[in-house]
Amino acid sequence: MNTHENPTLQAIFSRRSIRTFTDAPVSREHILTILEAGRWAPSGLNNQPWRFLVITRDDPRHEALADCTKYSHIVRGASACLCILLEKKAMYSAMKDHQGAGACVQNMLLAAHALGLGAVWLGQIVNDQASTLKALDLNTETYELQAVVALGHPDQNGTSNRKELAELLVEDFV
Template identity: 70%
Template structure:
């Protein structure tokens, strides 16, 4: 059975991290569609512990957020950032909730790609939880920042390589 034409599998293979964007904005309806893709990710006990904050280019918090990462030029060039948090009061299993957040983020990255946009998952920004949460006016006691998805209209073609599957297998099947 040939699965190469399956649109979901094709999107998984073709999605790349994009770090350069045009000046074009991303409309609110498109951002809502992306958030809804994250909303439908699986989570342990269906607790859906993720919370989102969208910061657009015209929001003064964008510059404050940019100052919290070594990738500030990428943040400043983007049309929007989707900040993904875990709600500490909703969490029930740290490992499972982090896994769910990862699935949520991947759903949004795939949605962004299939909508013709580009994005990159910023992970480095979470190393200092206090700074981005303070920049956004949010409580460190209530939320844990999982990632910032930086997105916009792509101004570059992404590229990536993968190890052969045989190198990733613990044993053949």
């Protein structure tokens, strides 16, 4: 199969993490499309425990969120930050729900890429749940932050490299 002819595979292989953005705002329509893509991710028992919080540049919590990560410059430069949370009472299996949240984030990253936007998955920001949830004015007993996706119009070309597949295979197969 020629992967360049398949739009899904083309999107997977061409998506890159973008950490620098222009000042142009991202439209509400594009943000809703990205959230919809996240909503359609698979989850164990189809429980869909994820919840979304959109923090735009004009939200007073935007600066507080930036202060919660060593990558504050990325948050400050983003037009919007999409916070992906798990609602604790909707969870049934920590491992499966965390995996589902990862699938949700990946769907969102692919949707942003498909719309010509730039995005990056910020994971370090979840290391201090209490401070980050406080900055977002959310309760630690209700939510667990999984990731923040910084989103905007790209002001850079992303680059990446990958290990050879042979390095990742535990054993070869026939």
